[in-house]
Amino acid sequence: MAQSKSWFYKSFWLTKGKVAFLEIIGEFDEQGLLEFNRYLRDTYLDTGYPPVHCIIDTAGFSGFPRNFRTLKDCTAISATHPNMGYVVLIGYENAMLGFLATSLSQLLGDKFKLVQSLQEARALLKHVDDRLTEDIA
Numbered sequence: 765m766a767q768s769k770s771w772f773y774k775s776f777w778l779t780k781g782k783v784a785f786l787e788i789i790g791e792f793d794e795q796g797l798l799e800f801n802r803y804l805r806d807t808y809l810d811t812g813y814p815p816v817h818c819i820i821d822t823a824g825f826s827g828f829p830r831n832f833r834t835l836k837d838c839t840a841i842s843a844t845h846p847n848m849g850y851v852v853l854i855g856y857e858n859a860m861l862g863f864l865a866t867s868l869s870q871l872l873g874d875k876f877k878l879v880q881s882l883q884e885a886r887a888l889l890k891h892v893d894d895r896l897t898e899d900i901a
Contacts, residue, residue: 771796771825775807779896783817783889784808785882792827794834801841809842815849817893818842819885822855836871843871850875850892852885 771790778785786804790796809816842848851872869876879885890896 773800773803775803777808778819778886781811781813781816782893782895783819784812785819785821787821787824789824790826792825794831794838797835797838798841801838801843804842805845809845809847812847814847815893816847817849817852817889819852819854819882819889821882822853825855839868840871843868848872848875850877850889852877852879852888854879854882854885 770793771788773786773788775784775786777783784804784807786800788800804818808818843851851868853868853876877885877888879888
């Protein structure tokens with residue numbers, strides 16, 4: 765588990781080297797977003813087998829960025845990584861999700877999806893990547 769000033773994240777491989785699961789809990793701050801994206805890059809994108817897909821659960825996350833440019837710059841650290849596959853966000857109830865979704869969809873195009881559950885995220889990734897079998901943890 766890693767931590768910034770006002771939020772922390774838990775993470776693990778759902779499928780070793782192919783699908784990372786990250787859960788963010790806490791209140792948004794820009795420094796935390798920067799640290800999170802560096803962590804995602806260093807821990808998963810740099811070490812996985814491309815494409816590396818990421819399921820990010822934001823249901824326990826609150827607040828939102830005030831500056832679109834900062835949001836885009838912070839998320840570009842991971843979103844533009846050559847190993848990045850799909851990014852699937854869980855957490856529709858989160859107020860900042862719409863804002864984050866706009867930024868990520870600009871960087872990732874059709875490789876960015878919003879879903880309501882982990883089961884839906886798993887099903888989506890199995891559909892788009894034939895390397896993934898029925899046993900996504």
